Amino acid sequence: MDAQELIKRYKAGERGFLQAYLRHANLAGADLKGINLYSANLFEANLRKADLTQASLTGVNLACADLSGANLAHAHCFRTNLTGAILEGACLAGANLAGANLTGANLAKADLSEANLEGAFLFGADLRQADLRGACLRGAGLGGADLTGARLAHTELYRVGLGGASLVRADLRQADLRLANLHGANLEEANLAGANLSRAELQEANLQWANLGEADLSRADLLGARLGGTDLQKARLGIANLQGADLSRANLGEADLRQADLAWAILFESCLCKAHLKEANLRGANLKRADLKDAILPDGRKKSWLTSLKRYTG
Numbered sequence: 001m002d003a004q005e006l007i008k009r010y011k012a013g014e015r016g017f018l019q020a021y022l023r024h025a026n027l028a029g030a031d032l033k034g035i036n037l038y039s040a041n042l043f044e045a046n047l048r049k050a051d052l053t054q055a056s057l058t059g060v061n062l063a064c065a066d067l068s069g070a071n072l073a074h075a076h077c078f079r080t081n082l083t084g085a086i087l088e089g090a091c092l093a094g095a096n097l098a099g100a101n102l103t104g105a106n107l108a109k110a111d112l113s114e115a116n117l118e119g120a121f122l123f124g125a126d127l128r129q130a131d132l133r134g135a136c137l138r139g140a141g142l143g144g145a146d147l148t149g150a151r152l153a154h155t156e157l158y159r160v161g162l163g164g165a166s167l168v169r170a171d172l173r174q175a176d177l178r179l180a181n182l183h184g185a186n187l188e189e190a191n192l193a194g195a196n197l198s199r200a201e202l203q204e205a206n207l208q209w210a211n212l213g214e215a216d217l218s219r220a221d222l223l224g225a226r227l228g229g230t231d232l233q234k235a236r237l238g239i240a241n242l243q244g245a246d247l248s249r250a251n252l253g254e255a256d257l258r259q260a261d262l263a264w265a266i267l268f269e270s271c272l273c274k275a276h277l278k279e280a281n282l283r284g285a286n287l288k289r290a291d292l293k294d295a296i297l298p299d300g301r302k303k304s305w306l307t308s309l310k311r312y313t314g
Contacts, residue, residue, distance in 0.1 A: 002026050010035060028066075068106075088126075163201075218256075240292040 003025040006017060010032060020040040028048040036056040043061050049069040056076045063083040071091045079099040079217045087102075101121045108128045115135045122142045129149045141161045148166050153173040163183045167190050177193045182197075186206045196216045203223045211231045218238045228248045231254050239259045248268040255275045264284040275295045282298060292303040298312050 003030075036144075283314055285313050287313060 001017070001020050001022065003022065006020065006022065006025070007027070007030055011153060014038045014214045015034060017040060018036065018038045022045055023041055023043045025042060025045045026048045030047070031055045032055060033051050034055060035052065036132070037060050038056055039059040041061045042065050045062070045065045045069050046066055046099045047067045049074070050067070050071070052070060052072045052075055055072065055272055057080050058076055058078045059074045059080065061081045062085050063081050064085060066086045067090050068085070068086045068088045072095050073091050075092070075096070076095045077095055077100050080097070080101070082100055082105050084098050084104045085102070087110050088104045088106050088108045089110060090107070090287040092115050093111045094114045095112070096116045097120050098116050098118045099120060100117070102125050103121050103123045104125060105122070106126045107130050109127050109133060110127070110130045112130055112132045112135050112159045115132070117140050118136050118138045120129050120137070120140045121211060124143050124144045125142070125146070127145055127147045129307060130147070132155050133151050133153050134155065136156045138156050138158045139159050139160065139202045142165050143161050143163045145162070145165045147170050148168045150167070150170045152175050153171050155175045157171070157175055157180055159175045159179045160177070161181045162185050165180050165185045167187045167303045170187070170190045172190055172192045172195050175192070176179050177195055177197045177200050180197065180200045182200055182202045182205050184204045186201070187210050188206050189209045190207070191211045192215050192217060193211050193213045194214070197220050198216050198218050200220045202225050203221055205222070205225045207225055207227045207230050209229045212235050213231050214234045215232070216236045217240050218236050219240060220237070221241045222245050223241050224244045225242070226246045227250050228246050230247070233251050233253045234255060235273070236256045238256050238258050241261050242265050243263045244265060246266045247270050248266050250270045252275050253271050253273045255272070257275055257277045257280050259279045260277070261281045263281050265287045267280050268286055269289045270291070272292045272295050275292070277298055277302050278296050280298050287309050292309070295303045297303055297307065301307070307313055
C-alpha cells in the first residue's frame with residue numbers, strides 16, 4: 001500500500017489500516033483523524049502538519065518520521081516507536097504515550113499538556129520550551145534530555161529519571177518530583193516553588209539562582225549540590241543531606257532544617273533568619289557572614305548576639 005491508496009480508502013470511509021507497510025510514505029498535511037494504524041510501519045514517513053487527532057497509533061513504527069507541526073491531540077500512542085522522530089511544534093495534548101519510545105526525538109515547542117507519558121523513554125530528547133503542564137511522566141526516563149525553558153508546572157514526575165538533564169529556567173512549580181533522580185541535572189534559574197522533591201536524588205545538581213520557596217526537600221540527597229543564590233525560603237529540608245553543598249548567599253529564611261546534614265556545607269553570606277536547625281549537623285560548615293537572626297540552633301536554643309557558632313561547626 002502506498003500513501004495515495006491509503007488516502008483514497010480513508011476518504012471512502014475506511015479507518016482500519018492495521019499493520020500497513022508505509023515506510024517513507026509522504027502523508028504531509030493529510031487529514032487522518034481517527035485512523036487506526038495499529039502496528040503499522042511508517043519508518044521515516046513524512047507526516048508534517050498531518051491531522052492525526054484521536055488516531056490509534058499503538059505499536060506503530062514511527063522511528064525517524066517527520067511529524068513536525070502535526071496534530072496528535074488525544075492520539076493513542078501506547079508503546080509507539082518514535083525514536084529520533086521530529087515532533088517540533090506538534091500538538092500531543094492529552095495523547096496517551098505510555099511506554100512510548102521517544103529516545104532522541106525532537107519535541108521542541110511541542111504541546112504535551114495533559115499527556116500520559118508514564119514509563120516513556122525520552123533519553124536525550126529535545127524538549128526545549130515544550131508544554132508539559134499537567135502531564136504524567138511517572139517513571140519516565142529523561143536522562144540527558146534538554147528541557148530548557150520547558151513548562152512543567154503541576155506535572156507528575158514521580159520516580160522520573162532526569163540524571164544529567166538540562167532544566168535551565170524550566171517552570172516546575174508545584175511539580176511532583178518525589179524520589180526523582182536529578183543527579184547532576186542543571187536546574188539553574190528553574191522555578192520549583194512549592195514543588196515536592198521529597199527523597200529526590202540531587203547529588204552534584206546545579207540549582208543556582210533557582211526558586212525553591214516552600215518546596216519540600218525532606219530527606220532529599222543534595223550532596224555537593226550547587227545552591228548559590230537559591231531561594232529556599234520556608235523550604236522543608238528536614239533530614240536532607242547537604243554535605244559539602246554550596247549555599248553561598250542562599251535565602252533559607254524560615255526554612256526547616258531539622259536533623260539536616262550540613263557538614264562542610266558553604267553557607268557564606270546566606271540568610272538563615274528564623275531557620276529551624278534543631279539537631280542539624282553543622283560540623284565544618286562555613287557560616288562566615290551568614291545571618292542567623294532568631295534561628296533555632298542545633299541544641300534547640302535561639303540564636304542571640306552572644307552565641308558563638310564555633311561550638312556547632314567545631
